[in-house]
Amino acid sequence: MPAQVLILYHSRHGSVQLLAEKIAIGVQSAGAEALLRTVAAITPNPVHSPAHPVVSKAELIQANAIAIGSPVRFGQMSVEMKYFWEQTTDLWLQGALIDKPAGVFTASSSMHGGQEANLLGMMLPLLHHGMVLLGQPYDAPALHQTQSGGTPYGPTHVSTHAGSQQQGPQLSNHESILCLEFGKRLARFAGKLQ
């Protein structure tokens, strides 16, 4: 049975969803199964209707690796993603997520608007759950060359770069490559630790 990588995201305007979908392609290209899921909306007027179902706890337990993505909100993860993790105390008590490989990804409207802070912040609940964190190694040339998103802590997108401003959310070539590489890495570790 192929290893399964759960890609769990929150996205209001589609940028983080786009990252999630590109990471999923990387996961699949490495022979693993990608499960795209979102978290429940808790604000009264969610602008964007995500294309994927809300995750279940069974899916979280079943996954061999997990990637989580949220937009930068004042330098932190969105309240929707935070709210989701605050409902996982039962899984924490059971140790249900211990030793799962995991990673993080994000989008922000400005280049220095808190991507790294948010990525590091999103790692914290994963560490509390005992997961094993994967970043993005510098052997990917795109990490040296990117003029927009892409960090050693995980894939990112800057949503106000030229292409995105004109045509809605659109990843740069380097952002895209880094998502694919990250997906492949998650799949490799998911398979190894399956």
Ligand SMILES: Cc1cc2nc3c(=O)[nH]c(=O)nc-3n(C[C@H](O)[C@H](O)[C@H](O)COP(=O)(O)O)c2cc1C
């Ligand atoms: C309440 C709120 C806070 C935000 N805070 C930041 C921020 O601190 N830094 C930043 O660069 N962008 C910030 N943004 C912009 C979003 O991070 C950006 O538009 C992102 O691409 C949205 O992702 P999405 O398209 O997946 O919803 C904020 C947006 C909102 C609504």
